[in-house]
Amino acid sequence: MLLIRCPYCEEERPELEFRNAGEAHIARPTDIAAISDDDFEKFFFIRANPKGIIYERWRHVHGCARFFNAVRDTVSDKFVMTYKAGEPKPSKLPGVSK
């Protein structure tokens, strides 16, 4: 089971308190009816599914109930960092060489 640091509660809590909410930093189109089928596919279905560093959303459902973002290595399942929703995608990651 993962230990996840909620950036709002500012403490590590067991995974059972959280719900994964998929890939982060996917912007919902402002006028979804106007976009092309290609763009809708990219937004709705296509996923990075990286082997390595992933940016993903979590929700602390059994805690503060708020969404936040996390950076995690999908090979080791270790978290690099978590940060609040709305904050920009971190360009430099602590402890990651590439």
Place this chain on the structure above:
Amino acid sequence: MKKYSVFAIAREAMRGHKGWEEQWPSPEPKKSYDVIIVGAGGHGLATAYYLAKEHGITNVGVIEKGWLGGGNTGRNTTIIRSNYLYDESAGIYDHAVKLWDGLSQDLNYNVMYSARGVMMLAHNVHDIQVLKRHVHANRLNGIDNEWLTPEEAKAYCPPLNISRNARYPVVGAALQRRGGTARHDAVAWGYARGAAARGVDIIQNCEVTGIRRDTSGAVTGVETSKGFIGARKVGVVAAGHSSVIMQMADVRMPLESYPLQALVSEPVKPVFPCVVMSNTVHAYISQSDKGELVIGAGTDQYVSYSQTGGLHILTHTLDAICEMFPMFTRMKMLRSWGGIVDVTPDRSPILAKTPVKGLYVNCGWGTGGFKATPGSGHVFAHTIARDEPHAINAPFTIERFRSGRLIDEAAAAAVAH
């Protein structure tokens, strides 16, 4: 290839079993092949086998990062069924079940297919409605599936607890008698032996690191840890790593990879005659011919390539098993493991041509690909050989996520993931 038979056993017994030949050689890769298959799991090896057997394409290389059958083929719970809801799914999964029946004879290799029946339990009114809908849909598609009362279910599977006082009482069940199990390793080995005998090279411990394309964008071969290998046609059958391989050809996939776990108990005498699944309490269980109870757990909730998962996922499914079968509460679990499954948004596979000329993909089998192995390989070989899909896999395109023509089988999964 020397044929396996009772006479071969007798002959070898007479001379100290010195004459058995290796089941497949381990060749160095050629400079080029007509077709390269990336991934030597069951689906990849079946594809190579049917390319050689049905389409006469024997200059085929199957390239495998690890050892053959070492991914999800060797990690699944070996259950076979075709009681899917939609016509498209019923078509492909029942194509597989028809091939399972007779596969041992076809391969001259005992895959131990045992049609012991797959029983899905209903615990409430909603389950009854869903399962009866499946029974009717299946029968319209010519697939056997029948409704059982709790007493009939108990008669078919005596260990079942049908007490009205159970926490989740059994109020009925759907039974597919042609469903069952097979020996997963033997499936990979049988296809590997059959393919190698027809001239297919199986290259293990060779990782694909890139897909090379010419100026028109067409595939010309793959970069590997053993150097460049040329081919005008490349079929990607890489399960959980499909996104990673397809990215090498700049194709982004509608896939996410999750860990899926299973576990087995200590081996005991035959106590459990069929496969039982319950979606509501999230449990499914069967007994292998070796005697172990084989139990499937759920997926973790996050993307991962770790081939391991959370312990709470296993204990959750064991809670359900113990509730339904109190006699198993004191069984010791021997081993648990995880595999990485590639899941599509509509929970149906992709077996198709891709936007890249010469590149084909067979992926997205999610949590239930083993049962489809023969059918998947059969129609994927057709797709590669003819450069057009077989009628059975024609709906399973990669474009359906743009057109919206989804095959939304999510509700038909044996257990919710």
